[in-house]
Amino acid sequence: MIFDDIKNIKKYAEIDTNVADFIVGLTAEIPAGRIYLSDDGLTYANVDEYTTKLHESCRLEAHRKYVDIQIMLDGVEELDYSDVEGLEISEAYDAARDIMFFAPTEKVLNKVVLSAGKFVLLYPHEAHQPQMAYKNSPEAVKKVVVKIPL
Numbered sequence: 461m462i463f464d465d466i467k468n469i470k471k472y473a474e475i476d477t478n479v480a481d482f483i484v485g486l487t488a489e490i491p492a493g494r495i496y497l498s499d500d501g502l503t504y505a506n507v508d509e510y511t512t513k514l515h516e517s518c519r520l521e522a523h524r525k526y527v528d529i530q531i532m533l534d535g536v537e538e539l540d541y542s543d544v545e546g547l548e549i550s551e552a553y554d555a556a557r558d559i560m561f562f563a564p565t566e567k568v569l570n571k572v573v574l575s576a577g578k579f580v581l582l583y584p585h586e587a588h589q590p591q592m593a594y595k596n597s598p599e600a601v602k603k604v605v606v607k608i609p610l
Contacts, residue, residue, distance in 0.1 A: 461541055462581040463572045466531065469579060475529070479503065479606060483579065488534045488602055502609045509602045512537045512593040520562040520569075522587040524553060526607040529581045530590065532574045535601030538592040540569040544585055562587055574603075584610065 462472065470480045482497055482505065490507055497503040512535070522544050530539070544562070551561035572580055573594060582588050593599065 461570070461583070461586050462579075464579060466577055466579055472581070474527075475581070476503070476608070479529070479608065483529065483531055483604075483606065486531060486533060486604060488576075490533070490604070492602075497606070503607065505604050505606045507533075507602070507604050509600065510591065511600050512591055512598050514596060514598065515589075515592050518589045518592050519550075520547065520565070520587045520589045521559055522562070522584060523558045524555075524560075524584050525558045526609055527581065527583055528588070529579055529606040529608065530574060531579045531604045531606070532576050533602040533604060534576060535599050535603075536573060536575040536594045537590065537601055537603070538571055538594050539574050539580060540571050540589040540592065541580075541582065541586050542567060542569045544587045547587055 469483050479497055492507045492509050495505045497505060547562040547565055549560060550563040553560040574580060
């Protein structure tokens with residue numbers, strides 16, 4: 461997991477230059493929807509607007525085919541994360557959606573606060589629980605999730 465300021469994103473060699481340029485150029489005015497970032501359509505970004513949820517309404521998830529880069533454009537949310545090892549699968553891996561879900565756990569999870577100007581990069585071995593209301597106070601947010609194939 462990498463958590464950093466967007467101004468530092470070009471320092472990470474694992475992030476392709478065109479993806480880093482896209483992220484640096486993001487503004488809150490970008491419309492919601494999907495944006496393809498590669499000619500083959502495999503690298504893309506989902507721009508979403510939603511209201512964050514209480515912790516108990518969010519689920520731990522992980523992917524196998526994609527790395528996630530999550531960028532907050534407007535608002536703030538909490539995101540918990542953990543290595544998938546030792547987590548109990550509650551919903552089997554769905555290859556078409558590239559997602560699996562895990563049961564609530566007593567395992568201590570790491571937490572980041574994702575606010576405007578920050579990003580988090582999550583690898584497939586890292587389960588993450590996004591969309592959680594900061595300090596249990598739901599609010600409208602705008603977030604971009606860039607999906608990079610492995």
